[in-house]
Amino acid sequence: MKPLTLYTNPQSRGRIIRWLLEELNVPYDVKVMQYGSDIKTANFLALNPMGKVPVITHGDVVVTEAAAICAYLADQFAEKQLAPKPDSAERAAYYRWLFFAAGPLEMATTAKAYNWRIDADNAQAVGCGIYADTLNALETALAKGPYICGEQFTAADVYVGSHIEWGMMFETLEKRPAFIEYVQRLQTRPAAIKANELDDALLPQPA
Template sequence: MKPLTLYTNPQSRGRIIRWMLEELNVPYEVKVLQYGPEIKSAEFLALNPMGKVPVITHGDVVVTEAAAICAYLADQFADKQLAPAPDSPQRGNYYRWLFFAAGPLEMATTAKAYNWRLDADNAAAAGCGLYQDTLNALETALTQGPYICGEQFTAADVYVGSHIEWGMMFDTLEKRPAFTEYVQRLQAREAAIKANQLDDALLPEPA
């Protein structure tokens, strides 16, 4: 098996990939980078010129961006069944909501966090449109079953579920019943619990 390494920080989106890796249940190494000079070092910038985590290396392959990493890992370890089969009718929903969270949802919740103006005058030009439209669309993703792809838990749930959880935690996402019930279902998974424990153990001690 090609060596698999996660570059992360426990106070980052790297927690998404930690969870994804625990769902896969495959061996991997973790390299924790501290914010500041270390994460902007020449060595790390050679992997990700953005100077951001998460990043994975899988043999000679480097993948950045949490949604892309989730999709890549699901395909590389297809036997773990964390993506619908390529010929499955659910494959479209899998891609749709995985990248909806990476695009419109990320933009809408960021705009909410920083009080950026999104209204009838500019929403048509913004990828997320109006905030309420984004949330309503997201809610429809959760009507198919317990998971975004119906009965099958996938990498899309890892990614989308993380965004919903954080959005509700930081008040950038309304605590709608569909969202809270979905997150509770996901966070009860053994891999999610283990991933949180591993990352929490890396957090700095309170002053």
Template sequence: MSSLTLFTNPQSRGRIVRWLLEELNVPYQVKVLQYGPEMKAADFLALNPMGKVPVITHGDIVVTETAAICAYLADFFAEKQLAPAINSPERATYYRWLFFTAGPLEMATSAKAFGWRLDEDNAASVGCGRYVDTLDALETALTASPYLCGEQFTAADVYVGSHIEWGLWFNTLEPRPAFKDYVQRLQTRAAAIRATKLDDALLPEPTPA
């Protein structure tokens, strides 16, 4: 099997990929990059010209963008059943919420965090529309079944659940019961607990007061 390496930082979206790798239970290596010059060094920019983590290398293959990494890993390790079968009706649902989160939800929560104006005057021109519309749409995905694809836990739950958890933590998502219940359900997974411990162990020591 080709070697699999995760380039990450414990204070980044690399935590999402770490969780997914723990769910997959496959061998992988971790290379931690610090923000600043290390992520902008020529050898890393050759992997990701954005100079951002996470990035994975899988043999000679390079994948950037967290949603793309999740989709790639779930498909490559299809036997782990972290994506619906290609001919399953749930495959469309899987794609829908994976990329809804990468697009509208990411935009809406960023706008909330940084005070960007989204209102009736410009909502039709941006992918997320109004903030409340994005949240309402997301809530519909979480009320009918335990996971986004019904009873099957998938890589989309790793990706979407991570964004919801951070949104609740940083107050960019309203603490709706559906959001809180979903995150609490995901946090009990053994792989999620393992991944959190592994990444927390890499965090810098607090500076003494």
């Protein structure tokens, strides 16, 4: 097996990839990158010129961007069945909602966090459109549950579920019953519990 390394920080989106790796149950190494220091070194910038985590290396392959990493790993370890079959209708939903979360949902919740104006005057020019429309679309997707693609848990649930959980935590996403129930369902997964424990152990400890 090609060596697999996760570059992360426990206070980052790297937690998404840690969870996915635990779901895959494959061996991997972790390199914790500190903000303001080694995350901006020449060696790390050679992997990701953005100077951000998460990043994975898989042999000689480098992948950045959490949604792309989720899609890549699910395909590389297809036997783990964390992506619907390529010729299935569920595969379309998998791509749709994985990248919906990376695009409109991320934009909508960021705009809310920083009080950026998105209204009828400019919504057509913004990928997420009106905030409520973005949330309504996401709620519609979850109505087909129990997972974002229906009956099969996938890497898209890891990514979408993480965004919903953090959005509710930081109050950039309304705590609608469908969102709460979905996150609670995901939080009971053994891999999610283990990933949180591993990352929490890396958090700075009070003096």
